[in-house]
Amino acid sequence: MAVRTGEQFLEGLRDGREIWLEGERVEDVTTHPKLSRMAHTLASIYDLQVSPEHHEVMTFKSPSTGEPVARSFKIPETQDDLLERRKALEVVANWSFGMLGRTPDYVNIQLTAMRQMAHVYGRKEKRFADNLIRYHEYAREKDLCLTHAFGHPQVNRAVPISDLPDPYVALGAVDTTSEGIIVRGAKLLATLAPFSDEIFAPIYRPLRPDAEEDKKYCIGFALPVNTPGLKFICRQSYDRGDSLYDYPLSGQYDEMDAMAVFDDVLIPWDRVFAFEDVELANYALQQVPMWRQYMQQVAVKNIAKLEFILGITHGIAEGIGITGFGHVQEKIAEIIDILETVRAYMRSAEADAAPCEGEGIWPAQEPWIAMRNWYPDAYVRVIWILEQLAAGGLMLTPSEEDINGPMAEDIGKYYQGATANAADRVKLFRLAWDLVGTQFGSRQTLYERFFNGDVVRLRQRRFETYDYSRAKESLRSFMDRPTGK
Ligand SMILES: Cc1cc2nc3c(=O)[nH]c(=O)nc-3n(C[C@H](O)[C@H](O)[C@H](O)COP(=O)(O)OP(=O)(O)OC[C@H]3O[C@@H](n4cnc5c(N)ncnc54)[C@H](O)[C@@H]3O)c2cc1C
Numbered sequence: 001m002a003v004r005t006g007e008q009f010l011e012g013l014r015d016g017r018e019i020w021l022e023g024e025r026v027e028d029v030t031t032h033p034k035l036s037r038m039a040h041t042l043a044s045i046y047d048l049q050v051s052p053e054h055h056e057v058m059t060f061k062s063p064s065t066g067e068p069v070a071r072s073f074k075i076p077e078t079q080d081d082l083l084e085r086r087k088a089l090e091v092v093a094n095w096s097f098g099m100l101g102r103t104p105d106y107v108n109i110q111l112t113a114m115r116q117m118a119h120v121y122g123r124k125e126k127r128f129a130d131n132l133i134r135y136h137e138y139a140r141e142k143d144l145c146l147t148h149a150f151g152h153p154q155v156n157r158a159v160p161i162s163d164l165p166d167p168y169v170a171l172g173a174v175d176t177t178s179e180g181i182i183v184r185g186a187k188l189l190a191t192l193a194p195f196s197d198e199i200f201a202p203i204y205r206p207l208r209p210d211a212e213e214d215k216k217y218c219i220g221f222a223l224p225v226n227t228p229g230l231k232f233i234c235r236q237s238y239d240r241g242d243s244l245y246d247y248p249l250s251g252q253y254d255e256m257d258a259m260a261v262f263d264d265v266l267i268p269w270d271r272v273f274a275f276e277d278v279e280l281a282n283y284a285l286q287q288v289p290m291w292r293q294y295m296q297q298v299a300v301k302n303i304a305k306l307e308f309i310l311g312i313t314h315g316i317a318e319g320i321g322i323t324g325f326g327h328v329q330e331k332i333a334e335i336i337d338i339l340e341t342v343r344a345y346m347r348s349a350e351a352d353a354a355p356c357e358g359e360g361i362w363p364a365q366e367p368w369i370a371m372r373n374w375y376p377d378a379y380v381r382v383i384w385i386l387e388q389l390a391a392g393g394l395m396l397t398p399s400e401e402d403i404n405g406p407m408a409e410d411i412g413k414y415y416q417g418a419t420a421n422a423a424d425r426v427k428l429f430r431l432a433w434d435l436v437g438t439q440f441g442s443r444q445t446l447y448e449r450f451f452n453g454d455v456v457r458l459r460q461r462r463f464e465t466y467d468y469s470r471a472k473e474s475l476r477s478f479m480d481r482p483t484g485k
Helices: 004-011 038-049 079-095 103-115 126-142 212-217 278-287 291-319 326-351 365-395 408-414 420-435 439-450 455-465 469-479
Strands: 016-020 059-061 068-070 145-149 172-176 180-187 198-201 219-225 230-234 260-267 272-275
Touching: 004 038, 038 079, 068 126, 079 103, 079 172, 079 291, 079 326, 103 126, 103 145, 103 198, 103 291, 172 212, 180 219, 180 272, 219 260, 272 278, 278 455, 291 326, 291 420, 291 469, 326 365, 365 420, 365 439, 365 455, 420 439
Parallel strands: 016 230, 145 198
Antiparallel strands: 059 068, 172 180, 180 260, 198 219, 219 272, 230 260
16 A cells, blocks of 8 residues: 555544543544544645655655655665655645644654664564564555554652552553453553554663563553554643634644553554563663654754744744844844754754664764753743743734624724734734643643653763763863973
8 A cells, every 4th residue: 555645544543443532432533623623634744645746755665565655664774865754754844834743754763763673672582573574564554643652650650660559550461362462551641642543652661670570561562543442531632623813723733642541452462562571671772762763853843843933933023023122133043043953963963874783874863862952941942032022912812703803993903013914913923822822832842841751861861871981081181281380
């Protein structure tokens, strides 16, 4: 099967999946009033793949069938491959203005990266490496959309997961049969779950090597979202069905987040990538740097998003006549510098790409680590700048009904800007508010702070694992120089 159209993608979501939203089971995510607009946004991304304009950039020939398949499944062998993948990522990120973290290319690249290192999973039992390779090919040929969930419920972080009130709060194996593993418990945080075909759950948290009771939590796997016993509990939807003038982002880009609950679910053996081998799982955590590949998608998304935010901020500054103030110029320049710094990190990681253990070529790790640890704070700063410049205007945002209602004349007079009429000025400020202040906007900031892990612990790991030899040598050579007058 070649790449899917948007309609084929939507059809795939009508499969009896168990999605819970605001106290009710969702019959059909493609028609539900609080989910359907996002489903159709994603469908429009699938349509890009088959559009004459983008088809070539977004696809490559399947090594199995010769049919066009999504480029995010391609194992990059050369720098050109990386640059071609970047172009495909740019089409999607620009289409969605960087508002979607979890376009399908994100997890596709994770899966591809894991497949590049399949031998690690097959170190002791070859079947796990074979499963991974087969699954990568399956997802590629079916053009699947995947959600992924690494973590376990935030019940009590002070104790090991085996010591939680119920040993199956975190997802664990209850039993094994000739068909597969039966699992119970929950996984989080499955962004995009209602709109995905499958859940991909590699092991991504260290387990205690010497604790027999941790073995049951050592399961890496993938499963269709509609597998019996698997349910997803969504957070409240931010798409309340309002007009896109009033909520231009909430109404189109709410990618949704969910807890995946497994109620004695069978994972067939051919969908298992690791099981009960804590030593191997912890080794794989160190040796399979999926992030070195998927950070390219993150960078491309960040650039698209920052260009969009820069446009909004600059538009607001012009709109209310504040671009002549020195501090406003300085703050807008700060956004530009953050944007260009992301671009520099990306280009540096691509330029220094090299083969490593496993298949293909891998972007350099240092620029990605630096970007990953810095960007969450930088994004918060960008949002702070936008708020500082838009100020009270973020509250002077009557609705579309007001604009067209009995107060239209007053609104026309008092809400006009230096360079825009009232309707356009309010539209711009409503867009800004949806980015920074609505539930959708707050979630965007939380996403940038946490989706890639907790920066506090990432920085601690940086401190512990950085190669200090050059720094030490630098200090030593200074200290060795003669002193005195
Ligand atoms: C919008 C959004 C979307 C996301 N999407 C996904 C997704 O699609 N798939 C996915 O798998 N994950 C996703 N995540 C989850 C993300 O990876 C986690 O939020 C992140 O790794 C932090 O884990 P946590 O939220 O469980 O926080 P916790 O680990 O519970 O941490 C809470 C606080 O306690 C501190 N803390 C906890 N334990 C320690 C410790 N041992 N040492 C020091 N400090 C500690 C942390 O620093 C933090 O301040 C998403 C998160 C967000 C916010």
